[in-house]
Amino acid sequence: MNRTFIKLLFYLFVCLISCKSAYINTSKKLKDGGANKSINLYAFVGKKISVTEFDPNENKENELTGEYEIDEDTGDTLKIIRKHYIMDRAFKCKYQVLRKMFNYLESDTIEFIAYDHYGTPGFAESDSVILYISKSKDGSHYFHQKYQFDKVYVNKKGQYYSYPKFTENASIKTLENLFGFDKTFNDEKYDVSNLDSNSVKMYYPSEFYKIENNFAIPVKGVYLNPLTNYRLFTTFKDL
Known part of the structure; x- marks a missing residue:
């Protein structure tokens, strides 16, 4: 068996392992979509x-039900x-x-x-x-x-994006890893008049929302892959 054939077998093996790993292990960190x-x-x-x-x-x-009563x-x-x-x-x-x-x-x-x-x-x-x-x-x-x-929104380049919604599952570390871009969504307003200051910070953190006249307005957009990562770490972490 010559060296060229052995190399081909090795590359094929590495490729198969890589493909399998990409399918199984990308759930918590997506770059180009994942599964x-x-x-x-x-x-x-x-x-x-x-x-x-x-x-x-x-x-x-x-x-x-299989139950009985007198x-x-x-x-x-x-x-x-x-x-x-x-x-x-x-x-x-x-x-x-x-x-x-x-x-x-x-x-x-x-x-x-x-x-x-x-x-x-x-x-x-x-x-x-x-x-x-x-x-x-x-x-x-x-x-x-x-x-x-x-x-969901789409920009001039055809890229889809949205803005994040936060729950009590969003830790400080999760927020630090959620990168976005400046974008004010003036049509999206959330009434915070009945929330205390701690709840406002939890659900509408200042990195992603501004508070005006008792309404929280998203000020940062997020592309699909970072948004999916965030959802997997928080909303759907128990699936």
């Missing part, structure tokens, strides 16, 4: 095709039957996938189910948004991570 089979999350920029409400309890059947009047033993009832409103959603951010959906269009306790999901108000979905346990469908979405 991780062990994390049940798909993030993408989507354009709305349809959002249609349906009755989530329409085909629900009574379920035998009828106080007759003394008979009764088998308990319960019916699971979904209190949220439910929607069948179909979106065109404009840009894949984390884990790779096989199609350029995706259908998923969204639940919302308050009404029509907030993401449906915009034509294009950043969406976060997961696959059901039985693999039969995708479902929206409840209430999680980001508004």
Whole structure:
């Protein structure tokens, strides 16, 4: 076996290992998009095709629980039957996938189910948004991570960007690693009049928001990969 052939085998082996590692281990630090089979999350920029409400309890059947109780009047033993009832409103959603951010959906269009306790999901108000979905346990469908979405913008170069939303999971170290660029989103205002000073600092840190007349206004934009990294470290850290 000559040296050239041995080198080719070595390079092929390194390439295979590198490709596998890139697919499995990029979940917490994305450079050009990434994927991780062990994390049940798909993030993408989507354009709305349809959002249609349906009755989530329409085909629900009574379920035998295996439990028993005694009828106080007759003394008979009764088998308990319960019916699971979904209190949220439910929607069948179909979106065109404009840009894949984390884990790779096989199609350029995706259908998923969204639940919302308050009404029509907030993401449906915009034509294009950043969406976060997961696959059901039985693999039969995708479902929206409840209430999680980001508004999306595009610059003259065709680059997508947004601004970060913060929760109590955002540590100082996380903020230091979240790089952005100066951009004031004057149309996005959050009422902070009912928040104390500590809560304002937590949810609207001064590095990314300005406070004017009791409203927090985003003043820094973030491109998709840093935003995805931030989401993986905070919102979806337990997936």
